[in-house]
Amino acid sequence: MAQSAGQRRLWALAETLLPRRDVGRFNQALMELGSQICTPREPRCDSCPVVTLCPTYSQGLQDVIPRPKPKPAVEDVQEAAVVVHRRRQVLLVRRGEGQRWAGLWDFPRFAVSAVLGPAALRRELAENVRLATGYVVEPRNHLATIKHGVTRFRITLQCHQSRYVRRDRSHPLPAEHRWLRIGQLEGYPLSVTGRKLARMLAERISDPLIRRGNYVHPVNGYNSSNAAEKAP
Ligand code: SF4
Numbered sequence: 155m156a157q158s159a160g161q162r163r164l165w166a167l168a169e170t171l172l173p174r175r176d177v178g179r180f181n182q183a184l185m186e187l188g189s190q191i192c193t194p195r196e197p198r199c200d201s202c203p204v205v206t207l208c209p210t211y212s213q214g215l216q217d218v219i220p221r222p223k224p225k226p227a228v229e230d231v232q233e234a235a236v237v238v239h240r241r242r243q244v245l246l247v248r249r250g251e252g253q254r255w256a257g258l259w260d261f262p263r264f265a266v267s268a269v270l271g272p273a274a275l276r277r278e279l280a281e282n283v284r285l286a287t288g289y290v291v292e293p294r295n296h297l298a299t300i301k302h303g304v305t306r307f308r309i310t311l312q313c314h315q316s317r318y319v320r321r322d323r324s325h326p327l328p329a330e331h332r333w334l335r336i337g338q339l340e341g342y343p344l345s346v347t348g349r350k351l352a353r354m355l356a357e358r359i360s361d362p363l364i365r366r367g368n369y370v371h372p373v374n375g376y377n378s379s380n381a382a383e384k385a386p
Pocket residue numbers: 191192193197198199202203204205208210211216
């Protein structure tokens with residue numbers, strides 16, 4: 155890995171400080187000094203074995219360095235995940251390099267506009283699924299809201315169900331995708347929210363009232379209200 159000029163200088167300085175023998179013990183002692191005595195908050199200078207060598211202490215700076223890092227600003231993000239039903243299967247896509255949870259499987263997921271009426275929301279969901287997967291779908295109902303945080307992003311994930319209509323051959327299929335029965339999802343390496351959504355679907359199809367009918371159980375329009383849930 156390439157090192158910055160600052161890192162190179164620090165390594166060079168470290169080499170001048172290391173003893174010729176027992177480097178391992180020296181390192182261990184330094185790590186224990188850092189974890190037991192010279193902690194970032196409230197260092198125990200009164201008990202410190204190197205207090206007489208310490209320029210930080212001699213200048214009275216032990217309570218002001220290191221300066222706490224400023225917390226990054228939290229950003230609210232609106233996303234949607236769409237469960238696409240085709241016969242008794244649902245569509246999963248594998249998240250690609252550079253995406254959050256790269257390598258894991260998930261329902262088609264994308265950023266959406268924050269406030270949309272039902273008709274505009276349906277259009278936006280259908281268009282995003284078509285562009286992301288090459289499948290034309292008909293959005294049917296809102297299933298749940300999952301709130302979760304990733305690094306500095308506070309994400310509200312609206313989960314919807316949709317019905318597969320047809321393939322749009324003008325758009326490529328995702329590099330990796332699968333049609334799976336809901337019972338197969340348990341064994342798949344899903345993203346955190348993908349797993350939560352898969353469990354909701356599994357609970358719904360195990361509900362005898364739903365099992366007797368069509369397990370897609372479309373709700374007319376987007377009138378259903380679901381309590382917001384928090385991802386673990
Ligand atoms: S004397 Fe220096 S090295 Fe020791 S605990 Fe205080 S600040 Fe850390």
